[in-house]
Every structure is written in C-alpha cells, then in structure tokens.
C-alpha cells in the first residue's frame with residue numbers, strides 16, 4: 658500500500674537511514690520518558706511498536722514487559738536488520754521484528770495490550786485504514802500511545818538548520834512543511850478525526866515541548882543533521898552544495914544552541930493516547 662514510503666525507507670538510502678538512526682541514539686531520551694510514562698507497560702504485556710525503525714523503543718518496551726513480548730513492525734529491511742542485531746547483542750529474548758506495512762500487516766486480532774509509536778505513524782497513505790488495522794491488533798480495552806510532531810513552527814529543531822541551509826543554497830528562500838509525512842498529524846483535529854474514524858475512543862492529544870538532544874557540541878549535531886532526511890531532501894534540490902559546505906552552514910546555525918555541554922533544541926510534539934473500547938456492539 659505505502660509503496661513510495663517502502664522505496665524511501667528501503668532503496669539505496671536504506672543503509673543510510675539505518676546509520677543515521679544509529680547516530681540518533683539519545684536524541685529522543687526526553688521523548689521516551691513521556692511515551693513510556695503514558696504507555697504504562699505492564700510486566701506481562703504484549704506490546705506492538707509501529708514504524709519501529711531500528712527498534713530502540715521496541716527494545717525499551719521489551720525491557721518494560723520483561724515477562725511479556727514486544728513486536729516491532731517496519732517497512733525498512735535495513736533498519737530491521739540493525740534492530741535485530743541490537744536486540745541480539747543485548748540478549749533480549751522477548752523481542753521480535755516483522756517487516757511489513759502497518760496499514761495492512763496481518764497482525765493477530767486482539768493480540769496486543771498496547772501499541773506504541775515514536776514518530777512512526779505520520780507516513781501512511783491511508784491513515785484511517787492504518788490506524789484501524791492497529792486498532793484491530795489491540796485487545797478490547799487496549800491502548801494506543803504515540804508521539805508525532807506538532808506544527809512545523811513549534812519545531813525549531815527542524816526549521817533552524819533547514820532555514821539556514823536553504824538560505825545558503827538560494828538566498829531569500831524559506832523552509833516549508835512537506836505536504837505529506839512528518840507534519841501530517843500536526844493539526845489536533847486531524848488526530849482526533851483520524852483516530853475516531855479508525856474506531857478509537859478517548860482520543861487525547863497532549864501538547865508537549867520537549868528538548869531533543871543532538872549531541873555534545875555543534876559539530877556532532879551538524880554531523881547528525883547531515884545524514885537526516887530533511888537535509889538530504891534539500892541537497893537533492895541543490896546538488897552543487899558540498900559536504901563541507903553543508904556541514905559548515907549547519908554547524909553555524911546550531912552553535913547558538915550549544916550550551917552547558919550539549920546541543921538541545923525544542924520539538925513541539927503531540928503525546929497521543931487512545932483506547933480500543935471494550936464494546937458489546939463488536940466495533
């Protein structure tokens with residue numbers, strides 16, 4: 658179903674995504690505190706991680722559900738390869754990864770107590786169908802907890818480096834939110850509409866402003882951004898920019914955030930919780 662996404666997250670870029678993801682370790686530490694706080698995973702729970710990437714959150718879920726299980730699903734074979742290797746390296750026996758499109762993946766009906774996602778649910782071609790498929794995978798009373806970005810204007814982690822790069826590439830240009838993907842669930846009413854149409858109840862998006870940590874200094878942060886999707890997209894449009902050029906522009910843009918031994922930039926997020934209601938009408 659999500660053919661373009663599958664190409665993007667697999668294709669020749671796949672290894673690159675996996676590598677970028679590896680470098681991103683720790684960026685989302687503060688996000689995870691909120692995600693797992695809200696998910697309240699029990700020790701025997703079966704947890705589904707949607708769009709799990711290299712499985713950082715799946716492994717965390719498996720540690721919370723020490724006597725249960727955690728299953729990560731993702732479109733990207735290279736990312737899942739890394740996810741499996743890391744889980745093996747940690748000796749986690751209760752974690753499993755499945756390659757598939759969460760929109761249509763044949764999850765077991767009612768097989769999970771909780772579904773989580775960290776930035777993995779904004780890319781569906783048909784979001785209502787995808788969330789309905791995740792809902793089907795939850796037992797009645799099961800809960801969905803995910804984080805996704807709020808409007809681009811609340812995300813200086815995105816706008817600051819990209820604006821600098823775009824203006825360097827073509828003076829006078831400004832950053833625009835992509836039409837699909839990253840910010841597709843930014844409007845609060847969109848989240849409520851989509852999840853309600855997919856059959857979830859008690860849909861509750863809570864706004865959070867979270868400090869994302871991009872490393873110990875501006876040079877490290879620039880290196881992270883260099884491999885990220887948004888920067889790669891700008892570079893595809895402006896192929897004349899060299900690595901060194903881009904690195905220098907990013908580092909300068911990030912330097913004002915290099916404080917107290919780290920580069921922290923705010924991300925405006927939704928922390929969304931919803932329930933698959935236990936209903937008599939079979940919905």
Ligand SMILES: C[S@@+](CC[C@H](N)C(=O)[O-])C[C@H]1O[C@@H](n2cnc3c(N)ncnc32)[C@H](O)[C@@H]1O
Pocket residue numbers: 659662666678707708709710711712713714730731732733736757758759760774775776777778780781
């Ligand atoms: C921004 S990354 C987040 C990865 C991971 N959750 C994390 O926080 O590190 C988005 C992930 O969603 C996955 N994805 C996008 N569309 C998907 C779909 N329809 N089904 C499963 N995974 C999908 C991508 O392959 C990618 O790994």
